[in-house]
Amino acid sequence: MSEHPQLVTQLLSAVVAYTWFFETCDETVLDDDTALKQQEYAGYLLNQLSDADKRRVADELAILAASETDPAYREFVETFAFAMGLVESEEG
DSSP: OTTOHHHHHHHHHHHHHHHHHHHHOOTTTSOHHHHHHHHHHHHHHHTTSOHHHHHHHHHHHHHHHHHOOOHHHHHHHHHHHHHTTSSSSTTO
């Protein structure tokens, strides 16, 4: 993947954005159980990564969070790796 450095960043951005949608959408848009199920499935898939890849995801998330201007979304990105079980502490 080193030949396409933006690939990881863009795919991770998409995963975070969709997870944010599941986290914040109103139950009139999507019922809470379905949203939670989708978030858990995203976490399950991400936890299939090797430890080194999990670390890379956490590092990429830190970069994405640093450039985010929306405070609520920045906090979501900052805590994403912990919330998904990729790291053991919220500090990454």
